[in-house]
Amino acid sequence: MKKLVVVAATAGLGMTGLGLIGATSASAATDTSAAFHPASLNWHACQTDIVKGAKAYDALGPVKVSTIIQCAELQVPLDYAHPNGQKITLELTRTPHQGSGPAKGDIVVNPGGPGGEGALFGPRVYAQNSAAMQKAYNVIGFDPRGIGFSTPKMTCDEDYTNAPRPAYGTGGKVTDAAWLAKSKAYAQACAAKWGPGSKLDLMDHIKTIDSVRDMDTIRKALGNKKLDYYGASYGTYLGQVYATVFPKRVGRMVLDGNVNPKHVWYEAQLDQDRAFDKNIEYYFGWIAKYDNVYHLGNTQKKVHDFFYGLEDTLTGKAVAYQGAAVGPDELVDGIQSAAYRRSQAVWNAYAAGLSAYKTGDVAAFVDTFGVQTTGGSDDNEFAVYNAVQCTDTQWPLSWAKWHADAVRVNRTAPFETWGNVWFNAPCLYWGAKAGKPVKVGQTRDLPKNILMFQATDDAATPYAGALELHKVLRGSHLVVQDGDRTHCIVHRGASAVDAYFDDYFLNGTLPKQDTVHVAQLGDPTPPASTAKTAASAHAEVVK
Incomplete structure (x- = not known):
């Protein structure tokens, strides 16, 4: 769940939602997609931009995925209730197995979001797979409807995230008024382009259930009786719903970094607020442990005070350099990556960025945290994030409730509470x-x-939610990494984790116990050189 955020929490950041009210019946959902029969997939060489994206993962394993990746386009109904009506197109990738003979199967993968681009998640997963997995399985990535290389591509306001934005604040009238107006304008821009009465009413057909039906259409187009699937973050919610709606069509399914099915989506953001606050304070303690490197304070409290003091300073005046700027929002959004994943590159990069501010190195500080001030950005992820979350279930329509909940949570978890509010306010x-x-x-x-x-x-997806899902998915098995702070743990360096993943897909073997535990990897230490750039950190995040 990105943030289940561009800025705030991706089940990635910013995952939120009301508790489950009612249901879409499994039989009804099955019937509406059963009437559509997709064309066969025509695999071909990928366009240049996809090949360039795949090259980012060439170094993750022995196979250069950019040289073997294939692409296909799949037409699906905009509305499965009208299978012969208007169509949209999904972009698919296949990174083919390297073994002799036919593949063991096709693993369809999704990276989360909602709003996460999945076509390039396929070669990433393949590149990180073990040699045995690369020999056995094709990996199928897909950009969900409205996202990435799929068409149409949903965007609403590409200037929305230009820096510096209004301060997130703490619930005051001035900041509330600014952000409510900004959020309303964004929602109106989306409705004008993609809502009822527009050329293509995508906003009414971009719920989780629509993508779940698309996944079953992908299964059909691949010619498979069952779906083998790996979903991370919000991708676990796609898997949960697929297993409920199409239970007899599930092959082997792995869910990594799990969404609480009973907190979709409003309560999920409140869960995130508390969990991210805990993790960022832990990170401050790590920075303090290496005060001889970063010089931000030798106790957790001193680093905490430095960070929040800097946030206040930037609220008064943002720091700008060569077309980019860092205000209080950009500071919070950037360093949130350190609360997502325990990693030497990420943890060092943001600590070094804070240290650069203290030493007066404006260029390095803005390089780490800065966002462009003009020219707009691709807000595809943010647009689709909202389109899915706002329509999966009804959010509270009372601003008084949002405000009261945020004020309450902010008392003990101030790090991202208000940022998450404004991320979801559309x-x-x-x-x-x-x-x-x-x-x-x-x-x-x-x-x-x-x-x-x-x-x-x-x-991003707190542990309590995984326990709830484990209970709901009767008969499922759970691998727990104790004490680790990483969102999604497959292919993150723990051999014990990856061994369970491989044994399941290669042999169909589940852990002997209902729940098994593996040890955390431990905290990183700063590298010999602390000159890691923000680009290095961001590259590490996507691995």
Whole structure:
């Protein structure tokens, strides 16, 4: 769940939502997609931009995925209730197995979001797979509807994230008024382009259930009787819903960094607020441990005070350099990456960026945290994030409730509470009707072979939600990495984790116990040189 944020929390950041109210029946969901029969996939050489993107993962393993990746386009109904009506196109990638003979199967993968681009997630997963997995399986990535290389590509206001934005604040009248107006304008821009009455009413057909039906269409187009699937973050919610709606079509399914099915989506943001605050304070303690490197204070409290003092300073005056700027929002959004994942490159980069500010190195500080001030940005992720979250289920329509909840949570978790509010505030004004989410697990034929992975201190998808999902997905198995703070733990350096992943896909073997525990990897130490750039940190985040 990115943030289940561009800025705030991606089940990645900013995952939020009301508790489950009602349900879309599994039988109804199945019937509406059963009538559509997709064309066969025509795999071909990928366009240049996709090949360039795949090259970012060439160094992750022995196979240069950019040289073998293939692409295909798949037409699906905009509205599965009208299978012969208007169509949209999904972009698919296939990174083919390297073994002799036919592949063991096709693993369809999704990186989360909602709003995460998935076509390039396929070669990333493949590159990180073990040699045995690369020989056995094709990996199928796909950009969900509205995202990335799929068409149409949903954007609403490409100037929305230009820096510096209004300060997130703490619930005061001035900041509230500024952000409510900004959020309403964004929602209105989306409705004008993509809502009822527009050329293509995508906003009414971009719920989780729509992408779940697309996943089943992908299965059909691949010619497979069952879907083998790996989903991370919000991708676990896609998997949960698929297993509920199409239980007999589940092959082998892995869910990594798990969404709480009963907190979709409003309560999820409140869960994140508390968890991210805990993780950022831990990170401040790590910085303090290496005060001889970063010089920001030799206690957690001193680093905490430095950070929040800097946030206040930037609220008064942003720091700008060569077309980019850092205000208080950009500072919070940037350093949030350190609360997502325990990593030497990420942890060092942001600590070094803070240190650069203290030493007066404006260029390095802005390089680490800065966002462009003009020219706009690709807000595809943010647009689709809102489009899915705001219509999966009805958010509270009372600003008084949002405000009261945020004030309450902010008392003990001030790091990202208000940033998460404003990340999700367009849902107050969204121009498409909300639906009712599928009640996960409420089906007679629920598969018993789903394998889950979770770190106990994951902030984007907190551990309590994984335990709830494990209970709901009766017969599932859970691999827990104790004490780790990384969001999604497969292919993150823990051989014990990856061994369970491989044994499941290669042999169908589940852990002997219902829940098994593996040890955390431990905290990183600063590298010999602390000159890591923000680009290095961001590259590390996507691995």
